[in-house]
Amino acid sequence: DTAVSQTPKYLVTQMGNDKSIKCEQNLGHDTMYWYKQDSKKFLKIMFSYNNKELIINETVPNRFSPKSPDKAHLNLHINSLELGDSAVYFCASSRTGGGTNEKLFFGSGTQLSVL
């Protein structure tokens, strides 16, 4: 079983569209994250949820809206997609999110291409 699974793996869409990426973890972890990886491979955190509560909200356009219906799921909805949103988006989870030595488990990524 895949520990952190996200769908879709590839997403190609036109500018201005609205799209969602879904993420689920079956590890029983309390904390989930969204990371963005740009074309230069740089990894930057976007959001973090702990037990459905938003705890990290980086400087991200408000076109990006995360939603956590339960602690095993964290979805990312993006409105009015722009060319600059093209990137690979990774979902991740960790056991509690409060410690300083916790392992992050990443999904396999969603490659978003905005045309």
Added chain:
Amino acid sequence: GENVEQHPSTLSVQEGDSAVIKCTYSDSASNYFPWYKQELGKGPQLIIDIRSNVGEKKDQRIAVTLNKTAKHFSLHITETQPEDSAVYFCAAIPGSLTNYKLSFGAGTTVTVRA
């Protein structure tokens, strides 16, 4: 916030040789330093980590060293094999934050030549 710098950005080594990746961090209160490996088409995966109360840690062909005074830490891969080819990321967690907010380096693309 924490600023992690990583170099080199690319590294090509002959199979069997060693590879070394170096990182520096800015926040002297940082106390946890993981290394992640990202293979093509996959998400990053933790390969080794070190806490600030330890100077060196080994796991088979992989070792990490930490110099708190100089605020730098390094990843050493010995006897490299083709499957070591990947992007490697160092990271640090700022000591002043209670939430888990890793700061990643920019990554090093390692290519092992057969």
